[in-house]
Amino acid sequence: MRPQAPCGACRAVPSRPAWSTRCNPSNASPKPSPIGQLVARPNDMDLASREFDELAKLIHSLTGLVISVDKSYLIKHRLEPVAKRFGCDSFEAFLSVIRKSGGTRIHDAIIEAVTTKETSFFRDSWLFEALGQHVLPELAKRLDGTGTRRNRIRIWSAGCATGQEAYSLAMLVRELVDNQPQTRRLNEFSILASDISSDAIETARSGLYSATEIQRGISEGRLRRNLERAGTRWQFAGPLRELIQCRKLDLLRPPHDLGAFDLVLCRNVLIYFDQPSRQRVCSTVEKHLLPGSFFVLGSAESLYGCEHSFETIKHGRAVIYRKPAASR
Template sequence: MALSTSDFQALRDYIRRICGMSIPDGKEYLIEQRLGPIARKHGCADLSEFRNRMLGYDSFQLRDEVIDAITTRETCFFRDEHPFEALRELVLPRLTACAPTGQGGVDSEEKTVSVWCVASASGQEPYSLAMLIDEFAGSRHQGAGLNAFSILATDISNEAIRRARRGIYRRAEIERGLSAERIEAYVSRCDESYQICPRLRGHVEFRRCNLAEPFVTLGRFDLVLCRNVLIYFDPPMQRSVIEQIDLMLNPGGYLLLGAAESLYGVPVTLESLRHRDTILYRKPVAAT
């Protein structure tokens, strides 16, 4: 379906308004490819008619379909690897220094380490994190276990959330990022597919979250993974997201962005630090 200049402008403005995603000039093909099938499904002769329906009385009914179609959900287990090395070697030891053992008899003074995966897509990132935490706890023989952590994973796509909760993946998805040892420990066959074990699935809470709307009420966190999210937003939207995350991070908490993302130009309280190939951001602890 061909897309006129006025339709392109109206549709991309609508997309930014409902989910924050910024579509640059010259990306008409992206809207044609992703929204064209929805337009045909709903009997629209062209994208101009679809535009009128989206901006009119059918907007609410079409909204979720547009979000599912236009958002990018590229992900894999242990994506990029080196950020997870930084988490294992630097962040987890620091965050678990005062965390409970997860083995009962926890002192009331001890706290749960709260983690948020901001755009979890089909769930590979939060499940990777749960595996990492479980392995980290096992290697220490004592101290914080998986039960000492709460893991919240959010996404704007309802379909992505449903799939992540099921934790069922194709063989190619499982083998992309998971070692044979991790597959044996955390994955089981499910008909012709593979499923994450119940223990990990039960430990990750999946919820819908639209970053284009206020989200500070989600809570306070010790670790936030917001990887490969900001690249889809324009500067004002990036600033809004980071400023809210800054408010939500506990003192001493960490923020991890994607390799192509930074906090440049955003006035926040976070300090940057490097661990090998990974840049992290940490919220200072107030002096006592």
């Protein structure tokens, strides 16, 4: 499904966001192409089938994305500017440079070009309602005498793009803390926001968003409580930015220092992977989840037949997976 475009009333960016549920596409569940919804346009670089095959194989090895031959025009559109930036006037020359370079600079440029950063705040609102009303309160019990005593609840937003999901989680955590001021503190929670894109992670780290981005999912009340004006943009307040650690991370090659988590969200990622890559990600998540902790996928995703021990929990429309408490 193509991501919904804002309605006419939302096209112009006002001096402050115009809050309208009717114009808010965050409740939709778009399934963008992993390299975006683009229209092919004429250019002076042809992409032969053997060149596409080699580039598709490289993209898969770098990102896990599976690019089918019917998306070759998108590869051509996205990678032609990268090829020209590296002084190449053909994809054959570009591939030659890639083979000879063996460095990360050209690989990073390819990753930035082919990964999508489509996201919004509180995307799939029913899921965040379930997290705020059921999952986070249950996790908070681990911090006191009603559950396993812990110093901190750790949450991982895996494949966070430009950070809207991580900040949505941070706002829910703040609301939980504000509702229990005598017993809860923000520093009892931490959120890891990770993505393979360096540019996306820098945006997430800054906490800076345009009025158009803010109006996609954030209510006026949450705006007043959590954000401040920063020129023509909005920035999340310091306490929420401090709650989030932003890190460039490849889900298929996770670092050894990830640690254990109480909640992992990995939404709209597996849908673009092949089965071996899906299994690797699911195994990584399962390994790093504490017993009794939660795993969330996108609304159009499932575990795709991956081997796992997760139980399925439903809260209304929200489907959440839980690692059994007896797991070791």
